[in-house]
Amino acid sequence: MISVDWSEISTDAERKKEEYLPVLRVEFGDTGAGQAQQYGRYQVGKLLCEGDLLYDNVITFRKADAIISVPKFEAKIAGDIRFQFKTGFDSSTFGSAIMVQNVDYEDGDLIEIRLQAPREIAFRYSVGRGTNIVTIRSPYDFNDNEWHTVQIEINRQEARMTVDDLSASNPEDQTTFRHIRLTSNLTIGASVTNRNGFVGCIRAFQVNGEMIDLKYLAMRGLYGISPGCVGKCQSNPCLNGGRCNERWSTYDCDCTFTPFRGPICSTEIGTRLEANTMIKYIFPTEGVTATEEETIRVLFSTYKKQGILMQLQSDKIDEKGMIDYFTMEMNNNGGVRVKFNYGFDTFEYNVPYDLTNGQDHEIIVTRREYGKRLIVAVDNYEPFETVFPQTQQIDMQFDSPRRIYIGRNETTPPEQGFSGCIARLQFNRIFPLKYAFLEERDPNITWTGSNIREWSCGTEPVKYPPEPVEIPPDRNFTIIDIPRLSIHQSIYQRNLTIIGSMATVLFVFIIAGILFCYQKYSKSGEYKTKEDLGADQAIDADTAIIKGDSRHPALTENKGWLN
Template identity: 35%
Template sequence: MMAYTQINEGTGSIMVRLADGRLNVTIVRMVNNVERVVPILSDEYQNDGRWHSVVVNATENSVIVTYDYNRTINTNTVLQLSTGDKYYLGGCPPSAVSQEGCPIRGELKPFQGCMRRIVIDGQNVDLNRLAGGRLANSVKTGVQFNYCGIVDRCTPNPCEHGATCEQDWYTFTCNCQPTGYNGATCHLTKYEDSCGNYNPFGEGVARGTKFIDPDGSGPLAPFPVQCATIDLHTVETVITHDSMARTAVSGFAGAGSYKKDINYQGSLAQVLPLMMRSERCRQRIRYECTNSRLLNSPNGQPFGWWVGRTNDKMVYWGDAGPGTQKCACGLDGSCRDPAKYCNCDGIAGFETVRGVDEGYLTQMPYLPVIQLRFGDTSPGSGFHTLGPLECFGDIMFNNSATFKAAEAHLRFPTFQAKRSGDICFQFITRAGRGVFVHNRGARDFFKVEMLSPRQVSLSYDVGNGRQEVVKQMTYDLNDNRFHSICAERNLKEARIVVDKQRFQDPALAEETIPEVMDAHESLNLNSQLFVGSDTEGRNGFIGVMRDLSVNGVHQDLYSAAIPAWGVEPGMVRLCEPVNPCQNNATCIEGWGFYECNCTLTPHEGPTCSNEIGARMESSSYLEYTFPSEFRDSVKDNITVGFITEHKQGILMHVVSETGNYMTLRIKDSGGIQLRFDLGDGRDEELNNDLHDYADDQYHTVNITRVGKRVSMLVDGYLLNQRTFDISNDRFKGLSNNGKLFVGRIQRGGSGDTPSNKGFKGCISRVMFNDVFPLKFYFLKKQNIEFQRGGTVRAVPDDSLLRSSCGIEPVIMPPRTVEPWPTAQGLRDYGWVRSAQTSPLDDTDWRILIGMVAVMIIAVSVLLFLMCRQVYRHQKGKESVES
């Protein structure tokens, strides 16, 4: 509300206010004891931060409202007018609300802005008199006189990318809706900068139209492309244009006299960044001709050509190369006229026969095609067809660096973010904390770091004290999968966006904090941008970073990592291409180190090569009871390693409560036998009698069953394989008190193994599918719970003595440790030198000598003054005594 007064002895009122930014004059009057309201509303907005004028001239027959000096609204109304003696400007005190009908504050906010040149009933209002005279007590707190305290927050426009700015007394608001950008100042794009980033986690992207912003927060506008996933690691980007339809060419005789300009969905400035980050691009070109020459090969002046982005005349066709003046048929000699290099160039004898030359243009330095030129179509004719620009892959995913040490980092130019700025990247790690990027000034700073596996922080200071915004995730970010982060700070807020593509609602991916208004605004940084650690080279990130962009400009991580200590260019895995973990164990990448997960192996140790075996006597055995959740199997995998001199014993016996079983044993001949019955009621056998394995040597037996087909490998050699004629191919019933025996069978029945006929020797690597009974037994003895459940025991108790069965663990060669760089290397790379690591150069010596000289002089002067003072004191004392 700007002004209010009562009229007609309190039976009506006139109020001037702003309603949704527009001038509104409301007249309330009584007619035959009925309240009538006459609203007057301007057509333009006045909340634009500029000075406006308004004059309300009310007479008995009309109300004339003039605003901005020359815009007039005239309302004819019968108004018996007698003005009151009180006028309220800017708002109403509580007494006026109750006594004079002034609007309640909750219904109409007080005016926030500036007023000047106030005239009431033809009299200028003396504002100084209001401020200091007898009416001073009626002035509400918060009114400033002789000063307009409104701040123009929209000049210069803090909103980016063409967004409009609106403001109130306290802050400004940017309308980002039509821009394709978001955030408080419309700084960050709503879209990705490539089709690859619509599929950053390798989960695939459905074919369809996507908007691409090739430079992120930079000046280039988003534009539509077609995205599709070729495979988990390759995306296709298709950029269409206005000339993809088959188009006739006729009546153009001169060479190149027909001209067709190609207009793509995006400008050349928008298309080129997409091409530059693609692994390869191509564009299909086709010309159909009837008595119309194309390149006029082999040596004639061409009638047709195409023009690429370099604006050069390209005299070659699809599937051929630059400078060849050939089409595809000219490369393999398949043209209809062998003397020509294009089908369309061979017109002799083919005047009425349509020819076709087509193929892909693949030389990226010249693509895309921006113009087509043809001729020789009078009296001949032709048709041209130009396909869309197709690009594949995303090399920015390969532009990465592997940080192997917490002190390692890369350096880039200072982060320019005085009014607004953003840093975006993707990372993969197993570490639970670490600094991603850090930039400092004399006092200001900007830092993005992982605080914990589920917390990512953006902290900064622009002179108003340290500010921090923390994004709390519902899942771990150190899961060895790629994640994305964008950190932005602008005049109004700071925000951090994590894994935007994983959320249907982008708001769920971000966290924001407001900026302090009317305080320090500019982020002044002067150090280099440290990537991978803080500016002291500490608290570093260990893992891989890729696709780093600063204010929409991509940074070359790969090249920067080549000379850097503790950083390797590219994505360097220690678990690939050769798995350092033994026995099919899972290698867990640590980026600079690795760990071996031995859970699904019968081994243990750093590389899962430590043998877990036991020495057994013929009377001892191991019994494992399957858990109730154990599932029936169509595929079975049995592995046992052993050393023995005795031609007897059960290597493994697996049996269900219903009698289904599989038995692996040493025969009396020293051979190996597998006997089983999966429910058919008859015993099936697979024998290997090629060798006497009771030879006091270590042997490994592997049995693989897939349905009805069973194979036996001994010491890595396939010795027997057979498909059995059985009706049941599932091993059922182990979840119902199923048992696994090692050494001998002891079930309390006729099938039990005599105590003197059990296995005697050393046995290890015992595995049935994902059950490892020997490993479970020794874990149990160490009070370590094993994951598969079930129970295991040895009979007699403690009769199994752990042994490696003479198998030594595999010792991997130590990894080469990159030496700490020399002093010269530190200087070359720009590291801060320390006295412990860097010798002093001539300049350093001069500075040091100078400092020492100054200190010596200062100490000498101090000693002189002290001695003189002591001398004077002693002299005075002697005088007194005298």
């Protein structure tokens, strides 16, 4: 009989013989006499939890064709598989994803767990009578990058799948039941043929109650698999406040709430303004009603000391007949004037640096702590900071901002507007220039004066070098060596004779042509002349004409002699 007096065990006592830790099990036995009053006592001190061997056993599938193979699933009477997964897999783009598969190559037995859609997981199995499917459809997404628990069980009574708190089953036909027979290895991460793979993390993988040490297998350097749960977004690839969407084999950046665009939110959205250009954005009626905290941001470059960078105006008139406004504009010293009135007093701050040097400069104005703290940051200069005293009589709200002006407003003369490049315009989560250059332009933004077009203000977008290419291992594909066609010896000799004969005839024709041309054009001493043919036998010109042409009469001329 084992007897332990648990009331005597103190968890606050000092630990003894720490060199023998960790202690996994303690057994007590009683060897004393039945009437003895002695008892044993074991004291345990404070325990330190250093992790969970089950849930720390986690791996990441980076490639959709990467797999881990373990011994086949055995379920003679009953069997179960349990694990947790996390993924942001986009099934609408890549199709369904197989997380577990085991097959029989002879009778077609099968078990398979597949993420079919963002809200649907299917357990497919076959025990020689065709394929059966147990499906769970959830009111929430499974590809939300949160951990979800999957457990499948198969026995004589039923096949059941449980995902988180949802469960579904198929009853088994007792008259035709037989044990499932599988011949392939249990494949985790894709099908047994490396297709329709899963990308994401899997942990706490158990088969029939025994943990499979996937982390140990991943540490051996398997293709497309890493120990731990490490995604692409862990390196923070999205810039300028872009939100990274983890896809595990890749990632994408959401630049919606930034004044940037591009694959990693690094492309500037700006434009060049002439002095007569005015850009106006009108807030939608369901937009901002009042703010006590703002982030106002502008990047610009100019050589001229004039113009409005950004101005916000309210459409609400207070009891004094005034409206709330905020203005960021160039001053006469080449700096920037920040000026606003939110109903309690007019505040003005002038940046003490000349910024009209044609270089890019960024100004960020923020209000925090319910409007009490104002911070003006210019490039890498020391920020200006001030705190407003807040009382019940002071209104710290910017009431009903409704219009944004860029370059100038309706009262600014056309020749006194801002001239230069401007980008990164932001008022909280409103980005006027971004709306101006959408494929379908926001109807709330308009401009007058010179036309505008998108311009980066001389800033090149950041680009990352390509990632190293992972080459999948040889998967026992067989390369078939196609034999060369053999040519019979007699056919080869006949073709060779024909080719030789044709070459000989062609050579003879070429030589004959050369000799003919030589005989025709190369006779020595002969040339054509316009002299009469009889000239070579005549003693004078008249005789030559008569001898050369028989049509001439043989005329004789009396010759006179001079005495």
